[in-house]
Amino acid sequence: MGPAATRPVVIIGAGIQGCATAFFLSQRGQPVIVVDKDHVGRHASGVNAGGVRRLGRDIAEIPLSVAAMDWWNQIDQLLDIDKGFHRQFYVKVALDDAGADLASRRIQQLHKAGFQHETWVDRDQLLCRIPHLTKSVLGGVLVEGDGWALPWKITRAFHDKAVALGAEFRTPVTVTSIDRSGEHWQVTTDAGMIETDIVVNCAGAWGGRIARMTGDVLPIEAHAPMLVIT
Template sequence: MKQALIIGGGLHGLSTALHLARRGGWRVRVLERRHVGRHSSGVNAGGVRRLGRDLREVGLSVIAAEMWDNLPRIVGDDGGFRPFGQIKLAESDADIAKLEARQAATHARGWTHEEMIDRDEVLRLLPAVSGHVRGAMIVRGDGSANPMRTVMAFRRAAQEAGVEIIEGIAVNGIGTTGSGTLVVETDRGPMQADRVANCAGAWASGLAAGIGEHIPTNAKASMMIVTERLPFFCLPTVGSAARALSFKQSEVGTVVIGGGHQGANDIATETSSQNLMNLAKAARIAAEIFPIVAGARIIRSWTGIEARTPDEVPVIGESGVMPGLFHSFGYSGHGFQLCPAAGAAVAELMAQGSTNMPVAELSPARFQQKAAA
């Protein structure tokens, strides 16, 4: 039986482990320094969207959307997925033009999931939205899900497939034996494997650097706000074409507000903190677009650490320095929806060295090519 080690117990590590174990013939172990879902996987906004993605990752996102629709069959739970649509609002003529150009670009490539809607349709879907909104783009089958419920569903499914999850184990580096077997150095001693997946989130580029592979990322600490319960007024997840906004109302009436507003982080200590001025900015944008929340009390806020690449799309593919090592990180604040498909792609790469899934443009080689140029 072949041996595989997955570094990182977030959603991408768990998804990779699950899909690899289900292929058969593999002993799969997940190594997690804290506990599964500790960082970005468990504290993100829960957006399940194809809407507005970088064109390089749309193909993977379309596959992931089909998997979200079938998540109970894949992991035995729907993760709290609510497919009520994702909407990107246009607040000006310039926003309308921007969204129309975007729709033309995706339609030219054969993707028709993004749809322009006029002001009347926006008001039908979002009767509480501000009157200044001019129109929007929508993907009707997108939505949101519960991040930690999704993490736990992938964990259970992985364990049922035979994956061993080891928590509280720190990975210090990756190397090879004289015969080419991969060795993961941990605080419990070395562990050998035929294949290794680096799914270590904000810490993954450091592991790559340890073998001489430069994959640039920086850490980000996006913040979230939750309001008190309000009367129900919003089913879709809402963003803006021109402003940083992620807005959704939960099934219990609370409103979750984000949009990538940043706090501070320290990856050395694995801690992050909130920036009150940026939190206030997030709340102000939300209130300007949905006046109903202007007087709502904020009952909770948080932040978490995640990795962002310079081009803000993930790194998925085999190491250019160490054969048998595969990277899956740098999802830059929008990896939640991709996790079922990305895990399947990485597992296929690990098992057979190639995949038909559309991840070639996400390869770590793109950074080496830029460095050479």
């Protein structure tokens, strides 16, 4: 984006993506309206494992995840919170030769692409870090500096800072249609219509539905991973 537009940017979705986008735009003096059919952080952004990682990312995601880690390392100062990010490490364990070979090829692929953050650690190094792992482990791929955060805390902090900078949140408000009107967009909701130059789709699992309103195709599938709390 260039200089701040006069019409507010409309962000659809008040999860961490929507709240963070609202915050950074508001920092630049851009008027922002965020709409969400529920409440701030109501869905995945409020109840997830809180992992903050570069490990195992698709190669196309890595530049963004590396850049994002710079923000995570200063998140307390950015959002005026305490212990927003717990910096530790992430590891993907190799239990057999096939896993070790896969790890080796992955590290080589990243190195060729110019990324050095994933490294191999052998059995002894791994057991020193995580003593309760099975002794039959061969090693693993490690990323120092990855860690975790409390999802609701971070999402809410982005929301609060965005509001303090002038962002407007309208919840619960459902978007019913998005139509082109000359050079602008008309975002129709069950609480009225908003005219904007820019619509940002941060609707998460509902992003495909929002995209279809503009004529775009955004294939999204929901997959539920397993989470074990110990």
